[in-house]
Amino acid sequence: MTPEPVRAVTRAAAILDMFTLETPVLSLTEISRGIGLNKSTTHRLLATLEHLDLLEVDSATRRYRLGLKLFRLGSVVLKSMELVAQAEPLLKRLVEQTEETAFLIVPEKNETLCLKRVDGCHSVRALFLETGKRLPYNAGAGPRALLAHLPEEDWDRVVVHHVQRMTHHSLVTREELARDKAEVHRLGYSLSREDVSLHACAVGAPVREREGRVVAAVSVSGIVQRFSPAQIPLLVAAVVQAAEELSRRLGFVPLGGNRLGGSPPDPDERAAGVG
Amino acid sequence: MTPEPVRAVTRAAAILDMFTLETPVLSLTEISRGIGLNKSTTHRLLATLEHLDLLEVDSATRRYRLGLKLFRLGSVVLKSMELVAQAEPLLKRLVEQTEETAFLIVPEKNETLCLKRVDGCHSVRALFLETGKRLPYNAGAGPRALLAHLPEEDWDRVVVHHVQRMTHHSLVTREELARDKAEVHRLGYSLSREDVSLHACAVGAPVREREGRVVAAVSVSGIVQRFSPAQIPLLVAAVVQAAEELSRRLGFVPLGGNRLGGSPPDPDERAAGVG
DNA sequence: CACCGTAGTTTCGGCAGATGGAACCAACGA
DNA sequence: TCGTTGGTTCCATCTGCCGAAACTACGGTG
Structure with a gap:
């Protein structure tokens, strides 16, 4: 019926999902542990998400935060x-x-x-x-x-x-x-x-x-x-x-x-x- | 330096990006044309995104709209x-x-x-x-x-x-x-x-x-x-x-x-x- | 009713590309 | 100096993603 979900996308979404109002900034290791994936894989996904403006990385602390694009998408949801x-x-x-x-x-x-x-x-x-x-x-x-x-x-x-x-x-x-x-x-x-x-x-x-x-x-x-x-x-x-x-x-x-x-x-x- | 971005994730993000305040609902074909991908691939990505609550599909018209999860993520951005x-x-x-x-x-x-x-x-x-x-x-x-x-x-x-x-x-x-x-x-x-x-x-x-x-x-x-x-x-x-x-x-x-x-x-x- | 066009769904084989192990750095504290 | 923790890069392996194509469903039209 429904095709098998695309794994990489599912994982990327799982990463985004870890960011909540309570924990809005996370480090690579936290994320990697959180979704139970190899650091290397996680790193690559994070880099991708950052590249896409879905995440921002604080270059000083190397910690991640949700990106502006998500704000824009959220506005669209709200409006629609x-x-x-x-x-x-x-x-x-x-x-x-x-x-x-x-x-x-x-x-x-x-x-x-x-x-x-x-x-x-x-x-x-x-x-x-x-x-x-x-x-x-x-x-x-x-x-x-x-x-x-x-x-x-x-x-x-x-x-x-x-x-x-x-x-x-x-x-x-x-x-x-x-x-x-x-x-x-x-x-x-x-x-x-x-x-x-x-x-x-x-x-x-x-x-x-x-x-x-x-x-x-x-x-x-x-x-x-x-x-x-x-x-x-x-x-x-x-x-x-x-x-x-x-x-x-x-x-x-x-x-x-x-x-x-x-x-x-x-x-x-x-x-x-x-x- | 930065690793090659994960393609599937990039494509998924491109799909999300097509939804704007002006065009908040889209059909498969529109999306498939918009990002220049095979319908089959697009379909699979859409199904994945829907499964993840990043998209919603109106079961009557088969048209897609951004999902509630994006609203939540947007709120986190705003708040943080x-x-x-x-x-x-x-x-x-x-x-x-x-x-x-x-x-x-x-x-x-x-x-x-x-x-x-x-x-x-x-x-x-x-x-x-x-x-x-x-x-x-x-x-x-x-x-x-x-x-x-x-x-x-x-x-x-x-x-x-x-x-x-x-x-x-x-x-x-x-x-x-x-x-x-x-x-x-x-x-x-x-x-x-x-x-x-x-x-x-x-x-x-x-x-x-x-x-x-x-x-x-x-x-x-x-x-x-x-x-x-x-x-x-x-x-x-x-x-x-x-x-x-x-x-x-x-x-x-x-x-x-x-x-x-x-x-x-x-x-x-x-x-x-x-x- | 037969035909066509359009939109969505499913299948499947091939191979690009994602993956994770391991090695490598950098920063920090003891 | 060494040990630890956290981040980055490399690379061989194999898998999971991809697109062509076939199929279904629907609606309009002669």
């Missing part, structure tokens, strides 16, 4: 993604309404990726998650909102192989996550209580595109004190509203028109036949 | 670049002072790259240049400010092989560009009069890092009507001030301390011995 464009004003409004920090989260492979963060005005706020950073599916309101809507087999794989415990509040067992999934489906939103970092809470809701598939999540997060029983309903309302509005802008038409109560229809089923 | 972080508040202040749109431009290979744009408040403004977009060295105030400070051999190569005429005001001949270079050195800033797009003018000034090398340019641009002889000195003052402040923040210490008039020292010479 109407999701972010549509989300931006909504996130801003969300921040105004809630005074908390708002996020747009999407699935990426076996984790989730923060596409956009809009800072709230509170001087004290969780700074953990930022644009371009990843979270496991099991930690945080946004990620769990996404997890809950993953197709069966993906959910299984992720829950078995890709959970990470981030605090002692993190949900990590299959049972916990299955219960959470049901909860998210029932309520239509997800709650996070210090499961990413201590003292931080969040509310998240799923975003659907035209076909009804969940492609993103919107969330707001703040410190635990501001997520009181009195506050939460207000936050939930704002987040859900933003997520629904974003879905609408992506071409999603809610079933059942104006909701008159009764069990809300689950548009997942629409997509079920497609997948 | 203190230049942008330092520049951001200065650009904002520049916009407040001038009411025009401000830019941060850096060299990338044989062209220049816009790292950051901060929009002015004028409802009518040049929308041409945006974050992640490139300009040739010979067009625009920012690019020409960079060009003027390129090392001799780079300047030669660029002026011979990488000029682009963008309007009938563009400077394209060696003579024009040499004269412009002298001008920029004499004044300490560059002026652009409709050489990028018609009705648009700009003022740019170079930014230096610790060693005195020019690593970026700051510029503001607006429509020609607002670049009157009365206005220009004010704009120049603001831009030059911002560029100097940014240089200072990057660790550059101006020679000659407080300027008392007389010929301003050219810190290029400091770097000359190094290169």
Whole structure:
């Protein structure tokens, strides 16, 4: 079916992948160890990547850093993604309404990726998650909102192989996550209580595109004190509203028109036949 | 010296390079033609890149788009670049002072790259240049400010092989560009009069890092009507001030301390011995 | 319906070219 | 001076990449 991947390219990508927000500069030996390749091979690949402007090398320290070309390519991705464009004003409004920090989260492979963060005005706020950073599916309101809507087999794989415990509040067992999934489906939103970092809470809701598939999540997060029983309903309302509005802008038409109560229809089923 | 680049990686990078802000989605045949490779080879590379999340393929139209991984990598670049972080508040202040749109431009290979744009408040403004977009060295105030400070051999190569005429005001001949270079050195800033797009003018000034090398340019641009002889000195003052402040923040210490008039020292010479 | 043109996919044999072992440098500290 | 660590270069081996060509799928057209 799909042809065997080109090895050299795969390796080059693995090298690029080693650079993260936490470790943005690396030496040859670190990289060589990291991808488990001969120094000589690694060296050649690094030289190639540098030549291509995908890496830069600090000539003094001989250490590598991602190159400008990747910035340019990243901009193209961002720009060509109407999701972010549509989300931006909504996130801003969300921040105004809630005074908390708002996020747009999407699935990426076996984790989730923060596409956009809009800072709230509170001087004290969780700074953990930022644009371009990843979270496991099991930690945080946004990620769990996404997890809950993953197709069966993906959910299984992720829950078995890709959970990470981030605090002692993190949900990590299959049972916990299955219960959470049901909860998210029932309520239509997800709650996070210090499961990413201590003292931080969040509310998240799923975003659907035209076909009804969940492609993103919107969330707001703040410190635990501001997520009181009195506050939460207000936050939930704002987040859900933003997520629904974003879905609408992506071409999603809610079933059942104006909701008159009764069990809300689950548009997942629409997509079920497609997948 | 440097080993022969790995061909497959070079080709893969060439594919990624075809995706621009203008043409963010491409088909196999377009790509195959673009890089001049057999369809079969191209197909295999594309499949590899897709597998690596560097590309996404729209399963309906079979057309390719840059993948999320590139967004993540781009974020890392952006974050690890203190230049942008330092520049951001200065650009904002520049916009407040001038009411025009401000830019941060850096060299990338044989062209220049816009790292950051901060929009002015004028409802009518040049929308041409945006974050992640490139300009040739010979067009625009920012690019020409960079060009003027390129090392001799780079300047030669660029002026011979990488000029682009963008309007009938563009400077394209060696003579024009040499004269412009002298001008920029004499004044300490560059002026652009409709050489990028018609009705648009700009003022740019170079930014230096610790060693005195020019690593970026700051510029503001607006429509020609607002670049009157009365206005220009004010704009120049603001831009030059911002560029100097940014240089200072990057660790550059101006020679000659407080300027008392007389010929301003050219810190290029400091770097000359190094290169 | 038969025909053609265009776009994408798959196969396969040959050989350029990627690979990794090993040797070689350079810098640093003991 | 020697030992260690990290980076660079060389080269014989063999493999994994490449392109020609054949095939499928789709749509338009006479």
